[in-house]
Amino acid sequence: MIAEQELRDLWIGGRALLLSLAFSLLLSVLAYLVATNTALNYLEQRESVNLTLQVAIAIGALLALLVGADTISGERERGTLETLLLTPVPRTGITTGKLLGALSLWIAAFVISIPYVWFLGRGIGIVGVSLAAGLLVGTLLAVFLASLGVLVSALSASNRVSLSVSLFLLLALYAPTQFPTRAQQGWAGELLLRINPIAAGEHYVGKLVIDAHSWSRDASWLVSPIIAAAAFAVAAVVAARWVRLRGAASG
Amino acid sequence: MTRIVVLCCVLAIVACSAPSLASAAVTISPSRTQVSTSIGRDFTFSTRVDNKASTATKPLVAHLNVLSLRPGVYVDPEDWSSRRTVFIGSIPARGSRLIDWKVKAVNSGDIGIYVAVLPQSGKAEPPVTSPTIHVSIAQRRTLNSGGILPLAAGIPAALAALAVGVRFSRKRR
Numbered sequence: 001m002i003a004e005q006e007l008r009d010l011w012i013g014g015r016a017l018l019l020s021l022a023f024s025l026l027l028s029v030l031a032y033l034v035a036t037n038t039a040l041n042y043l044e045q046r047e048s049v050n051l052t053l054q055v056a057i058a059i060g061a062l063l064a065l066l067v068g069a070d071t072i073s074g075e076r077e078r079g080t081l082e083t084l085l086l087t088p089v090p091r092t093g094i095t096t097g098k099l100l101g102a103l104s105l106w107i108a109a110f111v112i113s114i115p116y117v118w119f120l121g122r123g124i125g126i127v128g129v130s131l132a133a134g135l136l137v138g139t140l141l142a143v144f145l146a147s148l149g150v151l152v153s154a155l156s157a158s159n160r161v162s163l164s165v166s167l168f169l170l171l172a173l174y175a176p177t178q179f180p181t182r183a184q185q186g187w188a189g190e191l192l193l194r195i196n197p198i199a200a201g202e203h204y205v206g207k208l209v210i211d212a213h214s215w216s217r218d219a220s221w222l223v224s225p226i227i228a229a230a231a232f233a234v235a236a237v238v239a240a241r242w243v244r245l246r247g248a249a250s251g
Numbered sequence: 252m253t254r255i256v257v258l259c260c261v262l263a264i265v266a267c268s269a270p271s272l273a274s275a276a277v278t279i280s281p282s283r284t285q286v287s288t289s290i291g292r293d294f295t296f297s298t299r300v301d302n303k304a305s306t307a308t309k310p311l312v313a314h315l316n317v318l319s320l321r322p323g324v325y326v327d328p329e330d331w332s333s334r335r336t337v338f339i340g341s342i343p344a345r346g347s348r349l350i351d352w353k354v355k356a357v358n359s360g361d362i363g364i365y366v367a368v369l370p371q372s373g374k375a376e377p378p379v380t381s382p383t384i385h386v387s388i389a390q391r392r393t394l395n396s397g398g399i400l401p402l403a404a405g406i407p408a409a410l411a412a413l414a415v416g417v418r419f420s421r422k423r424r
Binding site: 012029 | 410417
């Protein structure tokens with residue numbers, strides 16, 4: 001029931017459609033540049049697909065995080081949390097429904113990215129693998145980030161705090177992917193990449209799409225995304241117990 | 252005093268008799284001297300470093316270099332290969348070392364590649380270089396960019412239309 005209400009609010013309310021429109025504009029600009037810009041055009045076709053897929057995963061997961069971070073604290077600020085808490089639904093059902101609503105953004109982002117990946121990857125037989133890898137890794141990261149958002153939202157006193165903390169954590173998680181190549185080498189660099197679910201997931205996608213590795217060869221890179229998705233999803237559902245009408249800091 | 256002078260002379264003779272790279276007859280032979288590829292592609296080749304002398308060489312270092320054979324093309328060798336320096340150590344008398352190189356064609360045009368071998372000690376003597384490997388790199392349009400515009404414009408337009416439609420239907424209710 002909560003999930004249905006959440007999906008209706010997001011999609012009929014128009015917020016999710018606007019976010020999806022912004023996402024598609026971003027992918028359109030990226031795909032156009034990759035296909036036509038002479039500086040980017042030297043990228044191999046596999047690299048072009050990988051770049052587009054990585055951006056789709058990153059932004060799709062970011063959308064799930066943003067919606068997740070707005071769930072409980074947003075209801076509290078809009079004055080609708082009391083009504084929500086009074087509905088005859090278990091607390092865990094509330095956060096589960098909110099989580100499913102946030103994940104719908106990722107599903108939409110993935111569906112939108114399909115034509116772009118198809119266009120960039122057609123002719124070299126990597127469309128299927130790319131889409132499957134994107135769906136697998138993107139879903140794991142979206143579950144992780146949406147759950148993180150719901151968890152932070154449940155514990156935050158205000159929506160501003162929730163969004164700020166969530167975005168800060170996201171930036172901290174993305175930072176290792178921007179390290180220079182030399183910093184990512186050696187056991188310490190690899191360990192840092194492996195324990196970071198975002199860096200590990202994107203590394204795995206790159207190995208499948210660019211290097212055409214088999215699914216099992218680099219499967220160990222999926223350990224941290226799987227653990228993060230499972231642990232944070234459980235934490236987000238359990239966090240329903242800590243939801244208070246006035247928020248953690250003020251109440 | 253005489254002993255010291257003799258010792259110095261002996262040492263000087265020994266130092267002079269240590270073969271330089273050229274006198275040690277070190278040669279470098281690439282596996283290919285012509286490569287045709289297209290921009291963005293990887294290609295590989297190997298170089299064999301031979302020591303034709305009857306004595307072992309000193310420890311050596313091999314270095315790959317990349318340059319444009321036409322003016323006006325900027326080439327940054329670091330973009331072309333992430334492993335351009337190989338420490339090959341000492342090569343025994345009449346022995347050889349095989350080195351594999353992996354290069355990415357970053358620019359189109361006529362590119363020259365060569366491998367230089369020099370002593371690891373840093374001794375001031377000219378390095379030995381391989382014959383030039385001439386790489387002809389064709390401009391490649393990796394994608395059919397002609398079809399991207401309808402897709403890039405169509406999907407956001409469809410989503411915008413959907414958003415407007417949902418908004419209107421919501422207002423009508």
